[in-house]
Amino acid sequence: KREQIEPVQRHGVHAVVATPGRLKDLLNTKKFNLDLCRYLCLDEGDRMLDLGFDEEVQAIVSFFKKQRQTLLFSATMPKKFQDFAQEVLVRPILVNVGRAGAANLDVIQEVEYVKQEAKIVYLLECLQKTSPPVLIFCERKQDVDDIHEYLLLKGVEAVSIHGGKDQDERNEAIAHFKDSSKDVLVATDIAAKGLDFPDIQHVINFDMPAEIENYVHRIGRTGRCGKTGVATTFINKQVEESSLLDLKQLLLEAKQRVPPVLQAIQDPFAAEEELNVVGGVRGCAFCGGLGHRITDCPKRDKDARRLGAGQRDMLLGSGGYGCES
Known part of the structure; x- marks a missing residue:
């Protein structure tokens, strides 16, 4: 931390690039100000938001003393994100490049049915489709x-990362994957968050991730810059x-x-008049998925479970009901 903050305190800077948690920590300890x-x-x-940084961002916003201009970028626009944007933005203007949550049109998407026990063997054949570098995502x-x-x-030149x-x-x-000394990187979503790999x-x-927005983020790693x-x-x-x-x-x-x-799966919302629901929301109002409604949203259920677990941990850890004596 000291190595990161010394240039800021000694010389001053024009811009600071930081994670929300570290920036909030430095502001709270008055290492520098905004x-x-x-x-x-x-x-x-x-x-x-998925990583739970909404409180940190709101805290950072509170350190601004005068008028600020805020730019907020996102590949998807679920309801939770829209509510968050209204809280941290001032008189926002929305700019859409295509539909928020849509897949990159420069990516050729191929979906293949592979039995669970055959996936790891079929992977070798799948690697032959293109030249490296190749990114493999697992849950x-x-x-x-x-x-x-x-x-x-x-004999495949591969590396891996996970939590x-x-x-x-x-x-x-x-480093090995970025300098092309390794052809394949195997990773979980969490480990690959925030990392940029060109070409x-x-x-x-x-x-297949349970939440469609994770799918959009994953395939968006390829087909960049035209x-x-x-x-x-x-x-x-x-x-x-x-x-x-x-x-x-x-x-x-x-x-x-x-x-x-996939063609064989019956879509309960296939009729055109059913795609546009109350408020003009197409598909799920919570995550933006087009194949289900908010009542069946896996992301909503996951967030509810996480919130419930957090509240339970807080009670157990603070002498609340159910706490061990």
């Missing part, structure tokens, strides 16, 4: 480790139907090929 700052930029705002840390080990045994690895291991893996040729979703990329997603009967319906609608919207297995 008295002269007039410009605030929040990138990947939806991701900040579970154990799958990251298993895939990494399997690829190494097959269970220490920082030095992650930094080394990222990704192929994104492979070893698991270049074309490929995204391959493995699905099977273990994937929730609401997630498959979201995926189906996203493919249709982007004019991508819809595989027979």
